[in-house]
Amino acid sequence: MQQLSKENLEKLIQCEDVTTANYAELVSWVRNEPGIAQFAPDGICRTDPRNQRMTIYNAARSKRPHDNRSSAPPSQEASAKPCPICDGNTTRPIDVAPLTAGFTFINKNMFPCFYNADDVVDGPITPNEVLPINAGKPVGNHYLQWTSSIHAHDWFNMDVSDLVVVVNRLAAFEKHLLRASAQSMPSTRQWYGAADAYGFVLMMKNYGAQVGGSLVHGHQQITHSNVMSKSAYENWQFKKRHGLTFSRHMQQATPESLQLLDLKEVSVAVPYFMRRPMGAMLFVKDDSKTLLADLSDAECRSLVEGVSRMVRTYHRLMPAMGRDVAYNILFHTGPGAGIYVEFLPYTQETGGMEQLGLWVCQDTPEGSAAVLREYLGSE
Numbered sequence: 001m002q003q004l005s006k007e008n009l010e011k012l013i014q015c016e017d018v019t020t021a022n023y024a025e026l027v028s029w030v031r032n033e034p035g036i037a038q039f040a041p042d043g044i045c046r047t048d049p050r051n052q053r054m055t056i057y058n059a060a061r062s063k064r065p066h067d068n069r070s071s072a073p074p075s076q077e078a079s080a081k082p083c084p085i086c087d088g089n090t091t092r093p094i095d096v097a098p099l100t101a102g103f104t105f106i107n108k109n110m111f112p113c114f115y116n117a118d119d120v121v122d123g124p125i126t127p128n129e130v131l132p133i134n135a136g137k138p139v140g141n142h143y144l145q146w147t148s149s150i151h152a153h154d155w156f157n158m159d160v161s162d163l164v165v166v167v168n169r170l171a172a173f174e175k176h177l178l179r180a181s182a183q184s185m186p187s188t189r190q191w192y193g194a195a196d197a198y199g200f201v202l203m204m205k206n207y208g209a210q211v212g213g214s215l216v217h218g219h220q221q222i223t224h225s226n227v228m229s230k231s232a233y234e235n236w237q238f239k240k241r242h243g244l245t246f247s248r249h250m251q252q253a254t255p256e257s258l259q260l261l262d263l264k265e266v267s268v269a270v271p272y273f274m275r276r277p278m279g280a281m282l283f284v285k286d287d288s289k290t291l292l293a294d295l296s297d298a299e300c301r302s303l304v305e306g307v308s309r310m311v312r313t314y315h316r317l318m319p320a321m322g323r324d325v326a327y328n329i330l331f332h333t334g335p336g337a338g339i340y341v342e343f344l345p346y347t348q349e350t351g352g353m354e355q356l357g358l359w360v361c362q363d364t365p366e367g368s369a370a371v372l373r374e375y376l377g378s379e
């Protein structure tokens, strides 16, 4: 079985429980990791004044060995090339937890979108009407959570109890980054409110080369930086404008015809504004939670069950649609979100019309919901 063996993992371990490390230690571990500095981002953040969409620049990322293929990439599952993770050619783990078989662990991204090159941090940098070209220098760190040390294991084939361990470690890391970084990151209490927080955390999963999943070994990405993403800003703005979280709004506005799953603590539905076929969202019913760590054990288990059922569905459905299995999963936490998870399967390309802000979708939300319900029921 292709995997990062326990012996090789133990040789690499820097820390077994990241919540025992202080932020200065974490930062020094990233700085001292050989190789990361040469792929550091350019430290520039620019905002489109028309719509406040932000771009950060990292020219060095184009040198990633497993990126920029000249031809169409093979499907992620079919690829059997040597894996740098299984071979131990990766950065040192800062958090490790055992699973039924193998381990889940967190380490540093060798090709970071954010880097801690400076001690002095600007910000926070937020996507509002800031007109100067450079609103501040983006600073932070970029980590990877490997779902399992076993190469073939990921969300689509792992047991719920093991995936609960994975999400619990993600939750502990999110909270620790926000709480432990007071000396290094700007206060973001103005947005997080009662939850004392420093900097912003983003969490997502890319599966498949077409959607940015440049490594085949299954993983989640975590960034912690002084930059507020557009989506975090939009969630916060939504609550300010409408007096309720986006999650609450969706739970109230979604008609029966778009509901997919009701799992006690969470529900899953196709959004009524679906932009691409088979898109879906999972909502934690109690929208008062801000961080993953705020979820009760029952809520966390329901969330994991919902995500894994949707992921397994995409792995059966997308090949039947004649598509490679490829999707993004966005974990929306933080102010104004309520907690929700967004599923963006890569079922249709993006054209010029979409770049003009008008999405032309090859299926209706109701049509996609009917197909997704059929596949969900066929397990």
Ligand SMILES: [Zn+2]
Pocket: 002, 003, 004, 083, 084, 085, 086, 087, 150, 151, 217
């Ligand atoms: Zn591997």
